[in-house]
Amino acid sequence: MKKYGWPIGMLVLVLFLTGCSERQELEKQAFVAVIGLDKGEKEHQIEVTFQISNPQVNTTQSAEAQNEEPSNIVTITAVDLLSAKELVQTSLSREITFSHLRTIIVGEKLAKEDLFRHVIGSAIIDPEMRREAIMIVSKEPAQDFIHANKPTMETRPHKYYEFMEDNWKNTGFVPISNLNVFFQRTEGELFLAGYATAQKDPEYEKNDDTYLAGEVPQSGGDPVEMIGSAVMQKGRMVGTLNGEETRLSLLLRRKNLLKTMITTFPDPLNEDYRISVVVGQGPKTKVKVNTDRSPPEVDVVVPIVLKINSNIALEDYTVSKQRQEALKKMVKTKMEQASGELIEKIQEEYKGEPFVWYATARKNFRTTGDFERYDWGEQFKKADVHVSFEVTIESFGEQLRPPTLNKREKDE
Structure with missing residues (x-):
């Protein structure tokens, strides 16, 4: 052991010192x-x-x-x-x-x-x-x-x-x-x-x-x-x-990094004003792609949660379910209309899509080569796309002693 102790010690020392050779101040x-x-x-x-x-x-x-x-x-x-x-x-x-x-x-x-x-x-x-x-x-x-x-x-x-x-x-x-x-x-x-x-x-x-x-x-x-x-x-x-x-x-992506966003919509009770809402994500967006038909069909369901941020028209949406449904319907209609216009623009101007729907479509094929031969970018240009938004209202903003919905409807 004494015979090999000195060489082994030098080898260990060299191994430790080599880590400093490329050190930069x-x-x-x-x-x-x-x-x-x-x-x-x-x-x-x-x-x-x-x-x-x-x-x-x-x-x-x-x-x-x-x-x-x-x-x-x-x-x-x-x-x-x-x-x-x-x-x-x-x-x-x-x-x-x-x-x-x-x-x-x-x-x-x-x-x-x-x-x-x-x-x-x-x-x-x-x-x-x-x-x-x-x-x-x-x-x-x-x-x-x-x-x-x-x-x-x-x-x-x-x-x-x-x-x-x-x-x-x-x-x-x-x-x-x-x-x-x-x-x-x-x-x-x-x-x-x-x-x-x-x-x-x-x-x-x-x-x-x-x-x-x-x-x-x-x-x-x-x-x-x-x-x-x-x-x-x-x-x-x-x-x-x-x-x-x-x-x-x-x-419209199944997974995205967007937490919340603030945007405005026309007030359904007074269209001279706009109502500001905080749009948050609900569950994950659901995407289904049917590549067995021609043209392919894409069904997208986007759940979103709304919080009323500001209400310039001062309309009270807490007093009636009908008012709440009118607000949800207006948001749903505007979001679906804007999504349809965007998808139409993408299909007309580009060969492909930025929504990462290709990842869902790719699961319908046995091999990567089969998917590449399918040419998703070209197929998407003529695809039938259906987008639906599921709107849930979480809150109507800060209220001072808001009346209960059932009580106000009973009084009316």
Whole structure:
């Protein structure tokens, strides 16, 4: 044992020490929080914008960095993202790392080109590229968007996009879109990416959530708007959906991340006013797809729960079941009508659907090859789709001693 003790001890020591060989000091690294991708002036070239966080801002060392910017923005022209990552080191003293990367902004011009699919596909080879990074398409070049986005209440870029992503789960105005889902739906399915812009052209005649980024009638606040979605098919942008259409696209999925959303409907008792409601999910959306017939048939049942948020007309819906039924019928009719218009638009303009119904249809086939030969995208264009909303009213807002329903009906 003494003969082999010394070699064994040295071997164990070497194994422990090798873990430190690639250790990097934090102060020597430059953490990229946002990447912007744009089409270059020359063919097959792109412009990559790196927004690099300043680690000293909003920390205990902030006193030492009072005159420093919260981030450094650098743009490099290269043939791909990884080449740009190397070239940017020619002007930066710290080593670039994507370990904290959360957001990728893609200029609309590049998003509409086949080149984008090749660029983002080759970039995922880098082990630091996180598939959880959210993807946003900007109406203007991504470089201009990143420079214009200077939020008033959040100086740290990575925190800004993190908080915005949390808001999307509560509003549904923007889909939760990340690289992982993008790569899952690059064959024939439609992928929805967030849509944003700093170029504002307000539309004052629109109602509620039927806005697209840049159209919200807003004055003051942050310089950018994020509402709606960019429709991508086979890795290329082919159109847009406004805020209302994006919300419906999420509700019509069997599983979605939308918690609640606030919207308005015409008051059925006084159509001069609108009534504001909080729409929450009930049980999961039920989706049935019949592929044994031609054209295929899709039946969708969406259960939703309503809470009255504000009632401008001051109509009391607690006094009569007839009034409550009128409200439920109005919401059901409007939701089904809007869903029908969205589905008709999808069928006419695109080859595919963003509702993930293909996952249900795929279960009807024995093999993946059989499903691919069926060509769900082409079959969906002529499918018979039936959407029904099951509406339940949970509450009618805050009331001071609301009268009981039976008592009021008896008095009437």
